[in-house]
Amino acid sequence: MTVSAKLEATTPQRLASLIKSVRDIMRKDKGLSGELDRIPMITWIMFLKFLDDQEKVIEAEARVSGSKFQPTIGAPYRWRDWAAKHEGITGQELLAFIGQDEATRPDGKRGPGLFAYLRSLSGAEGGDRRDVVATVFKDISNRMISGYLLRCDLRCDQQDR
Numbered sequence: 001m002t003v004s005a006k007l008e009a010t011t012p013q014r015l016a017s018l019i020k021s022v023r024d025i026m027r028k029d030k031g032l033s034g035e036l037d038r039i040p041m042i043t044w045i046m047f048l049k050f051l052d053d054q055e056k057v058i059e060a061e062a063r064v065s066g067s068k069f070q071p072t073i074g075a076p077y078r079w080r081d082w083a084a085k086h087e088g089i090t091g092q093e094l095l096a097f098i099g100q101d102e103a104t105r106p107d108g109k110r111g112p113g114l115f116a117y118l119r120s121l122s123g124a125e126g127g128d129r130r131d132v133v134a135t136v137f138k139d140i141s142n143r144m145i146s147g148y149l150l151r152c153d154l155r156c157d158q159q160d161r
Helices: 012-026 035-065 091-099 114-120 129-136 147-158
Strands: 102-104 110-112
Touching: 012 035, 012 147, 035 129, 035 147, 091 102, 091 114, 091 147, 110 114, 114 129
Parallel strands: none
Antiparallel strands: 102 110
16 A cells, blocks of 8 residues: 555545635635635645645655655744644734744744745756746735634634544
């Protein structure tokens, strides 16, 4: 059995339920006025979550095969380091970490905020995942004004586990 076969598959029904839950939470935030605001938010959240899930599989397979693994996103910027943690940051601290050029990171140190870090990624020879991530986040911004509701969005997929 491969490492990826051990992970729980996301069914279309589960994905639809997850998106509905996230949209319901986002409707409560006064910074988002409609679907044109919510869809980009859902997209960047899901992008980072799915990238981290995929890299967990690749990392585990590399460990089993004895291969070297270079993550696309380094700690403490990976989803598992800040969004997946039950005791993770929230409120204004979360909004600052995501949107500011410099912020207190989830590890307590000062450094680039999440979006600033993601925009600065660059592959060694161009054309690798880091370049793709930097391009995806080039014009992304967080429109939510409640870091508490945003935290609910980030934890939504883990509430029923």
